[in-house]
Amino acid sequence: MSDLLERLRTELPAEALITDPDVTASYAHDMASFCAAGTPAVVVLPRTVEQVQHVMRTATALRVPVVPQGARTGLSGAANASDGCIVLSLVKMDRILEISPVDRIAVVEPGVVNAVLSRAVNAHGLYYPPDPSSWETCTIGGNIGTASGGLCCVKYGVTAEYVLGLDVVLADGRLLTTGRRTAKGVAGYDLTRLLVGSEGSLGIIVKAVLALKPQPPQQLVLAAEFPSAATACDAVCRIMERGHTPSLLELMDRTTVRAVNELASMGLPETTEALLLCAFDTPDPAADLAAVGALCTAAGATEVVPADDPAESELLLQARRMSLTALEAVTSATMIDDVCVPRSRLGAMLEGTAAIAEEYGLTIGVCSHAGDGNTHPVVCFDHTDPDESRRARESFDAIMALGLELGGTITGEHGVGVLKKEWLARELGETGIALQRSIKAAFDPLGLLNPGKLF
Template sequence: MTDLRTTDLGVTDLIHRLRKGLPEAAVVEDPDVTASYRTDMAGFCESALPACVVFPETVEQVQHVMRTASELHVPVVPQGARTGLSGGANTVAGCVALSLVKMNRILELDPVNRIAVVEPGVINAELSRAAGRHGLSYPPDPSSWESCTVGGNIGTGAGGLCCVKYGVTAEYVLGLDVVLADGRLLRTGRRTAKGVAGYDLTRLFVGAEGTLGVVVGAVLALRPAPPPQLVLAAEFASTDEACRAVCAVMAAGHTPSLMELMDTTTVRAVNAMAQMGLPDSTAALLLVGFDGLDPASDLAAVGELCREAGATEVVPAADSGESELLLEARRLALPALDRLGTTMIDDVAVPRSRLGEMLAGVDRIGREFDLTIGVCAHAGDGNTHPVVVFDAKDEAETARARESFDAIMGLGLSLGGTITGEHGVGLLKKEWLARELGPVGLEVQRQLKGVFDPLGIMNPGKLF
């Protein structure tokens, strides 16, 4: 990078050039405001004050920002709602924080072709509700769906509670409009149900965390709205029994719409936060949902499998209202654990068959480091979220928290898993990405970044 981004003269020139192609209010340089855009929701990740925050409202304005940044060699950090958990939206010194929250229009919703064309700042839940008015659904449903943006979901390759049946964000992105580092507009993918022309650049940008370009539009696949789902809650005396039930359900050929697990620490935290009356005396609470033609019959069959695996209690919801209450408890898991202290949220996915080993290992790590670690998981696809709770004012405990976080990631890799199933790498897991990919994989990925971002200005320092 040049000194333009770190000197007063350079910042003045940057702001002046940006304002030539943007509305006056779109460029904010007040340090009190810019400081509030330094980070996402992750801890243990460095950040620095950006030169400014820019709020474009059109593709052309984003192109102007990128052309200016490229000419001056100034780094750009694309941002959505900043609900991420890996530091992927954290700013670097003198950068442009490119907030896309004002590009929030649903441009088209086509029930015949079952697609939505959206800008990146559209809130996930708003898209879901808009699709629902046409009898359709947009299945990816991260826990933060009421606040996270589609652009952010694309950047991290987000998942959600229902991905065990309906898949993750990558499976619904048909095409993208991307502003490249030099300001050119790249269109990838298609609007058709099928298409295999050329390299699949669309998938390349999904999960790239803004390191290859700025997503300014997306063509998303929609699905017919499923019927209301019914959920059962199964209590277990051990997490191992709960994980055996998960494997039994999948081995029997069932296709649940969700399969979520909460350990005792998580259940008690949710009860303390929302007084939901969940059974906090059990070691594990498994939630299984079905939305097919006969969900009650499916729940009865799965309930029997849970009992055979050792469930002490199986309670099917009587209706969709009770089912939604159970799902709300699961969505509150991370906020509830946050109330216990400072948290580090891991995102390790392992094969379903090794889920029991993963949870047992996390329990062992918690005892080894003398820390509270609550676990909630998308058990149906093996994606665990161990949440390390610690006192940030205690240096020794903070150090142990970081060590335990690394130990959990190492455990996941040793079980044939991955360091992130849906939260992304960002800053938090850079070292571990290198371990997972290996030297050849890392070299190839760096070469790909060089093709799209030869100056290294796109979200620098993230991933690797």
């Protein structure tokens, strides 16, 4: 420990090192339940690429593991510390280095908060679409590390589709530049896409070149009430089958709607079994909403209410954004699942999740990026009750098994981390895991970067 600190101090300012155990403990884990976390030896908050390189050279020399972190809003334990590690928190590297309206790119450091970047590019008439629910606090580096999504993915896609290039500090301290600033480019293997979603296991992202889009018109939202999850999912299938491209298509079940009302008195209709929100940011959103409203009615909607203006639309979106927070307030602990299935199987996924909730005697609310088939079942439980905690974990596993049975994946946007290591092996199979491990070994032969995550 003394040797580690002595070496780190040779090229790091005193304020970049945190050794107080009470403070370092607060950096030990992200927001996931049931994920083991160790005790870090030190927390480092670098401000420059050179400081990150110094940390990695020191770690390599002393064979000390390094756990990179953003804002720790993750939900899979990917940012959890291991015993004796260096926690490398990148939140101080928070500069927007460039915004180019001509090239339609932004160049940023990893600690830039998603909402801060969004507002900055909006001022130039541009738009950075990926918008996770935690967009007011999560960082771009964390978004890239977990390949995060958000509400707008049904039209605009996920984080991976906006990362053009990266600067990455490798395990031995070398600096790797991947990708490009150009609109097109196919030179060599696509290391950029490989690094997106790698959860800090291959390198430390220190700069990103991000693609931007022209800022779309303000969107209008429609809310449709359904007597069952099945009829709501039927509406989703009809909307997508007819070729509509909403800017978002979100679903909240009855449990979620009631939780949001309880938390914020939003006045959402508690008599509904499923509430579908659909938005368009097209030149004539009212016409698009009318067409979708007719499809919802044909699928069995009991009421269809289009918003009159952007302010009313934003209120509905705010209700959806607070869904996870509202469900967390239902009880003392939650496990947030992240299973994505083909859109055509969305109804079966929601019905199966309801059956699992009944089988295990638990409250499980579901909010969903319905246009993508990405569901977020939230298992609510009392963490002080051993039996209820056991049932919560078992129900979580049952939900993931259901997703795979329906042709889906164990994670659409939250990542694997610690929480889903076993399930990653089941999804990828023996050959897939072996190949992933060989890629890890090529980037990090000593296994120092975020050990114990993914596999």
